Amino acid sequence: MKRFDSKYIDDGHTWHADASLILDDEGLITALLSQTQADIEYPRENCQEYHALGNSLLMPGCINAHSHAFQVLLRPTTGQPLHFQDWVDRFLYPLVLTLNEEQLYASALLVFSDMLRHGITTVGEFFYVHNLEDGSSSHNRHARAVIQAARDVGLRIALIRTLYDLGHKEGQKRFREPLDQALAQTEALYNIYRQTPEVTIMPAPHSLHGASKELIIAGAELAQQLNTPWHIHLAEQQSDIPFAQERYGLSPVQCLAEWGVLNSRTVLVHAIWLNETDKQLVKDAGASIAYNPITNMALGDGIADIPWWHNHGVPVALGTDANIQADLFAEARTTEYLQRSRKLAMGVIPEARSLAHMLNVHGGTVLGLPVGQLEPGYHGDFLVIDLSAEALLPASLGPYPEVPVLNQLIFSAPPAQVIRQVFVDGEEVVQNGQLSRLNPGQVAAELERALA
Numbered sequence: 001m002k003r004f005d006s007k008y009i010d011d012g013h014t015w016h017a018d019a020s021l022i023l024d025d026e027g028l029i030t031a032l033l034s035q036t037q038a039d040i041e042y043p044r045e046n047c048q049e050y051h052a053l054g055n056s057l058l059m060p061g062c063i064n065a066h067s068h069a070f071q072v073l074l075r076p077t078t079g080q081p082l083h084f085q086d087w088v089d090r091f092l093y094p095l096v097l098t099l100n101e102e103q104l105y106a107s108a109l110l111v112f113s114d115m116l117r118h119g120i121t122t123v124g125e126f127f128y129v130h131n132l133e134d135g136s137s138s139h140n141r142h143a144r145a146v147i148q149a150a151r152d153v154g155l156r157i158a159l160i161r162t163l164y165d166l167g168h169k170e171g172q173k174r175f176r177e178p179l180d181q182a183l184a185q186t187e188a189l190y191n192i193y194r195q196t197p198e199v200t201i202m203p204a205p206h207s208l209h210g211a212s213k214e215l216i217i218a219g220a221e222l223a224q225q226l227n228t229p230w231h232i233h234l235a236e237q238q239s240d241i242p243f244a245q246e247r248y249g250l251s252p253v254q255c256l257a258e259w260g261v262l263n264s265r266t267v268l269v270h271a272i273w274l275n276e277t278d279k280q281l282v283k284d285a286g287a288s289i290a291y292n293p294i295t296n297m298a299l300g301d302g303i304a305d306i307p308w309w310h311n312h313g314v315p316v317a318l319g320t321d322a323n324i325q326a327d328l329f330a331e332a333r334t335t336e337y338l339q340r341s342r343k344l345a346m347g348v349i350p351e352a353r354s355l356a357h358m359l360n361v362h363g364g365t366v367l368g369l370p371v372g373q374l375e376p377g378y379h380g381d382f383l384v385i386d387l388s389a390e391a392l393l394p395a396s397l398g399p400y401p402e403v404p405v406l407n408q409l410i411f412s413a414p415p416a417q418v419i420r421q422v423f424v425d426g427e428e429v430v431q432n433g434q435l436s437r438l439n440p441g442q443v444a445a446e447l448e449r450a451l452a
């Protein structure tokens, strides 16, 4: 049993003052209660570990709903592409053609370390580089290398395994699998990790241009069978609308609805170019959204109608997608700032708590995992925020500073200046910006060797 005492604990919905969080030996939360009550029920001397965290806020770790780890290698070119297709043809595919297992591991190690230091405790890694350089299957070796990187740094991972059976460009030979193989490999990967609580596998037909109608339907059925959500890139670029119209005579959302696969397991990645009918279909189906505003800005995708989702109770989680930054707090403030710029207004998503839900609670929803909240039965994945940090002044001075501190965390404070520790399943994986499981210089050495 582990006990964490903190001035405040944010359970994902509200703050508890002078509170204790109790974890079992597996790192699952068993109780959140006052320190006075904890002294009676879980006395310090009975705890295997006792952490007196002092003037701190303990809050759920951020849940990164959508990432492509290897794209961290494109960071040096962020300013170069002329438009989306130029980015794909001149930067993404040439990189993809040369990637090997060591580079996939080392790039994941780099960006996953960066995520942890920024307070991300779970990543939804949307992974599609399934094949070797000659186009033959890696038999999940690539996916497993990325999962290993997450385990080596101590980050929880949902490997969202892509199903991809379309496309004839040279770069796409690294992704493409026939329908039967895509499904069999996804199930095989699922079975490898089914007893590993820190790793989850779920299917993801890549998109309407990457996956056939048959594969999308089969992917949704596989999710039902495995009892997981399923993800799909949808309506990211404006050109996705005429593409769906020409091929299927429907909007992208209508395709899913028509094929009977739009339901509460469905997670739409992006969902930017939707009309009113589309949005209503998504809401009625109980589907969710994984939104990536910084990548959408960088790629010139457009601005999603987040206020509509928010006002209609559709869960929106946030992702770092192309990983230009690995900071979910930045994604949250960008979400609001884009709406302010679009609507020439302020407070479009009116509460700091609503934005905070996108950081953690809704992330747990779109990944189908007991994470993103600090409640009994959930994983003990949390951040220790230093309320004495200058970067939280003046918010932290108030008598009950919940709303001011949340505002300042989202809009002002650099994560590195306020996150003192990061815990995953009750294990400290970051302390004062340093990763506990890796030696200093290890990430750089791995990457240098892999890229040599």
Ligand SMILES: [Zn+2]
Pocket: 066, 068, 126, 233, 269, 321
């Ligand atoms: Zn993506």
